[in-house]
Amino acid sequence: MELKVEGLSSLMAKLSYLRGNANETVGAGLSKGVQKIKSDAKRFCPADTGRLRNSITTEKLSETAYAVGTNVEYAPFVEYGTGQRGNPEVAHTTSVIGTYPHPFLLPAVVANESYVIKSCQLELLKAIKGAMNRK
Secondary structure (H helix, E strand, O other): OOOOOOHHHHHHHHHOOOOOHHHHHHHHHHHHHHHHHHHHHHHHHOOOHHHHHHEEEEEEEEEEEEEOOOOOOHHHHHHOOHHHHHOOOOOOOOOOOOOOOOOOOHHHHHEEEEEEEEHHHHHHHHHOOOOOHHO
């Protein structure tokens, strides 16, 4: 799932006008938001052995893009379920009864959408105020 932060373009333009680095500033806000998403994904993740929960990490893809996820091969089966009990929006076999979904990544993203947006806005406003004080 991709989370797009809208409404920040005018703030970024103001910061650029003041010779600030808008992408770097938004990246700082995103970094805070991503850490909260990771924390909540771990909290929402069901655990038998703790392997899946402990494997949840973040990765910086670019200055303004991050990923939260896991490399554990059975993570999609936990998130979306399997067989007839699995999430019908996800392609999988229905020839077996299967297991119910136990989403942990998507709920963490959805629960923190406004937090990520606020973090980016606050970082931009802080940078704009700092740039204005330097002028």
